[in-house]
Amino acid sequence: MSVPQICVLILGAVMSEPKTPTPTPAGDTYKGWVFKWTNYIKGYQRRWFVLSNGLLSYYRTQAEMGHTCRGTINLATATITVDDACNFVISNGGAQTYHLKASCEVERQRWITALELAKAKAARMQAESGGGSQNSEVQSALRTLGSKVEDLSTCNDLISKHGSALQRSLSELDSLRLTGEAGDKIRQVTERATLFRITSNAMINACRDFLTLAQAHSKRWQKALQAEREQRVRLEETLEQLAKQHNHLERAFRGAAQANATTDNKSSTGPGKGEASDEDDDNEFFDAMEEAPEFITVPEPLAMNQESPSELVPLKKRRTRIPDKPNYSLNLWSIMKNCIGKELSKIPMPVNFNEPISMLQRLSEDLEYHELLDKAAKCQSSLEQMCYVAAFSVSSYSTTVHRTGKPFNPLLGETYELDRRRESGYRSLCEQVSHHPPAAAHHVISDRGWTLRQEITVASKFRGKYLSIMPLGTIHAIFEKSNNHYTWKKVTTTVHNIIVGKLWIDQSGEIDVVNHTTGDRCHLKFAPYSYFSRDVARKVTGVVMDKDGKAHYVLSGTWDEKMEFSRVMQSSRGGENGTEGKQKTVYQTLKAREVWRRNPLPEGAETMYYFTALALSLNEQEEGVAPTDSRRRPDQRLMEDGRWEEANAEKQRLEEKQRSARREREREAANQHAPHDTYKALWFERCEDPITGEQVHIYRGGYWEAKERGSWEGCADIF
Incomplete structure (x- = not known):
């Protein structure tokens, strides 16, 4: 890309030269000597400038006016800005930008007034x-x-x-x-x-x-x-x-x-x-007015007229730092050597291996790139919409690349709200709806035309050298305007070098994003890391196909950096065999367009658990949230403050309180001759999913209304 030409113009004369005549008008023409910046070698060069019929042109000399114009800016589409007392800039937004400097404020103002009038006309x-x-x-x-x-x-x-x-x-x-x-x-x-x-x-x-x-x-x-x-x-x-x-x-x-x-x-x-x-x-x-009014009325922009009073309230400033992570050492092998093959949720882990947010807050981090769903809601084509939905499904993994800490296991009945309606148009609610197996239900509603819901159960196994985390459950994205309903599942996360070496995380597996309304489908592949592979690390590829299996878009990129998509013009079977003896498909595509790119980490993120800007704000204290909200967890709050010993003691107290509550429910179930625990979630209702046929928890409503009333009578005492 060529660098736009930058010109610096100095109006008036230089002290060492004879006095330059004052720029003079002639009808609709305004002329004068100026000094123009040419380059860093030659510096400022004297040029003759002419303002005529809405055009600002310059020449090397007055004699050149008849035959050689060196440059022209159309003021009708130009912007004129003032830098300081003597400087101002004229730019057409393209390759022409003139930086001007007058010898004094009065002379600068003459040019500014002439240029503004010529521009308006x-x-x-x-x-x-x-x-x-x-x-x-x-x-x-x-x-x-x-x-x-x-x-x-x-x-x-x-x-x-x-x-x-x-x-x-x-x-x-x-x-x-x-x-x-x-x-x-x-x-x-x-x-x-x-x-x-x-x-x-x-x-x-x-x-x-x-x-x-x-x-x-x-x-x-x-x-x-x-x-x-x-x-x-x-x-x-x-x-x-x-x-x-x-x-x-x-x-x-x-x-x-x-x-x-x-x-x-x-x-x-x-x-x-x-x-x-x-x-x-x-x-x-x-052509100054003979009798100028004392003031003028500036018309209000249309966008301001459409804003509601609530949108005019200043947005809350979110925090950008949390206390640095203490440098505590702990023998991991002494804790985990007897836990090989067990569920991670059943291993009594100290907070030393945690990060100061809960699994519910970590689940809410899927909304880091909610703008992709905002853009998808505006798409006219369901196939192009699929590209944005697929990119959104990949984007949620970008926050994990350096995040080796384990989130707190939520207590049964624990909730977490993320109200970003004023900033970003959405409201999110999570609730821990089951303890064995641990399951969290999540519901997001956006004013920008989409709904997201999911129920995630995390199955995890410690294999000795590495830890496998398998999220179970289906994610749903529904778009109001088109009524398109998408579903997909998450891939396997693997934490390597659990005992020896530096921890690192990989994502591997395959995702099928399905549009149940149209039959469109996107098949994504997360390539596992291999030392011997020539491919770029953390690679993701995908193909968007219609219900007949015809390919329309190809996606490619990495789950930690960016994704691009290209329109398919032609596809054919290649001669080279792929995996498992299958013939490769060769796609002829148009130029790739970037659909998603990871946001940079905040300054000092390496000392703050590698949290993103969104993650840093998740555990910030907030008024009016439910008494079961993760922000109110005492062990998590103590850990964030760096008081890990107190946090460990508080964690044990909360876990014992949860076990006592479970034993009480079991006794009640036995007295009522019920076959199992009778626990029911507060804000989500268990039912059969009409799309997948799975038994899931779907938001029943009432949380945001309870928050407006400040009425939390139904919430259990879990902290």
């Missing part, structure tokens, strides 16, 4: 000449497209007609029963003719689909264009009025100053008066 003329045609631009483009598609249809009919005739002729040749090389050639030509006709038909159909889509959205485009034009005209009128007012005030100030100077000198014909007269002549170009 040019923009208004452009709007008047082009605004009336904006409403018809889309229809005109559609008519042109329609005409071209009709031409293509005519060509298609001719191709079909001549193609059929060609195939009949080839069939007649084939009926001659020619053998040998001639027969093979005729069959080859027949096949190519058939493929050519099929390809031509596909091209015509694609063009017709494009025209239909453009027609469907033309009215919305016209409304958007009209709204933008009206707002631009209002702003331009305001800007012109401000520029004229400023010029009027400046002239009034200079006139008052001259009057005072004349009185002091007891003279009405001295040099001061003559200079003032010259300055007044210079300012005639600006």
Whole structure:
């Protein structure tokens, strides 16, 4: 990418040179010598600048004006900003940016006023000449497209007609029963003719689909264009009025100053008066208002009119640091040598191996990249929407790359809310709904058109050298506008070097993201790390297919860095065999587009458990949350504060309290002759999932209403 040209212009004269004439207007033209920055070797170079008809141009000398212009900026689309007392910048947002510097504030203001007036006038003329045609631009483009598609249809009919005739002729040749090389050639030509006709038909159909889509959205485009034009005209009128007012005030100030100077000198014909007269002549170009109003009304932006009062409340500032992790050493082998093959949830682990958040908060971290679902909700194509959903399913693993600490096992009935409705449009609620096996239910509702729900049961095994964590359960994403319903499962997480060496984490396995509404599917593969592999580490690949198995997009990237997707134009079976003797499929795609990239870690993250910016805010104290919220866990709070010994003692107390509550429920069940524990979740209801047929917990509602009332009578005393 080429670096945009940066020009620095200095108005006026340099002290060592003869005085440069003041820039002078001539009708709608404003001229003057300036100094332009060329490069770091030559520095500033003297140039002649001309402002005329809304264009700012410069030349090496005045003599060049007739034949060689060195550069021009159209002020109608340019921005003019002030840096300091003498500096200002003109840029068209592209490759042209002029940095200007005047010899004094007065001279700078003359140029600013001239440029602003010229810009306003040019923009208004452009709007008047082009605004009336904006409403018809889309229809005109559609008519042109329609005409071209009709031409293509005519060509298609001719191709079909001549193609059929060609195939009949080839069939007649084939009926001659020619053998040998001639027969093979005729069959080859027949096949190519058939493929050519099929390809031509596909091209015509694609063009017709494009025209239909453009027609469907033309009215919305016209409304958007009209709204933008009206707002631009209002702003331009305001800007012109401000520029004229400023010029009027400046002239009034200079006139008052001259009057005072004349009185002091007891003279009405001295040099001061003559200079003032010259300055007044210079300012005639600006067409200043004779009677400027004392103030003007700036129209309020449309977006502000649409905001609700609650959205105008300042957002809460989230914390960006937690206490550094203490450097406590502990013999891991002494704890885990007798636990090989056991469930991780049944191993009595001290907080030394934890991170100061619970599993419910860790589950809420799946929303780190909720923007992907926001974008998916806006997609018109279900296949493109699938790409964003698949990228979201990958993004949740990016927070794990350095996170070797174990989250706290939630207590039965523990909850965690993540209310980001004002900042990001969503509300999230998790509840620990089962203890054996440990299961957490999660429900997220977004104002931006999507719902996410899941129930995750984590099965884990310690294998001696490594630890395998297998999340069980299905994740659901439902989009309100399209009614598309997606499901997928998580892959296996492996923690290596449990006993000896530096801990590191890998993700491996396969994910099938399925759209149950359309039948579309995306198959993702997480390649396990291999020392001997030539592929990039943590690689993820995927293919988006429709219900008929036709590939439309290819995804590629890594689960810790970024994902890209490419549109498939053609696919074919390759000659090289893949795994298990299967033939590889070769995809011909368009240029890849980035769909997701990992956010950088906060400064000092290595001393804060490698938490992301979102993770740092998860355990922050917050008013009004349920008494069962993870933020209120005393052992977790003590650990975050670095008081690990107290945290371990508190952890044992809470676990014993939980065991006592379970024994009490079992006695009640026995008295009632119930077959098992009768525990029921508070905010989630156990039922059969209508999509997967699994027994799951689905949000029954009521939590956010209880929070508004401040009524938590149903919450158990678990802490």
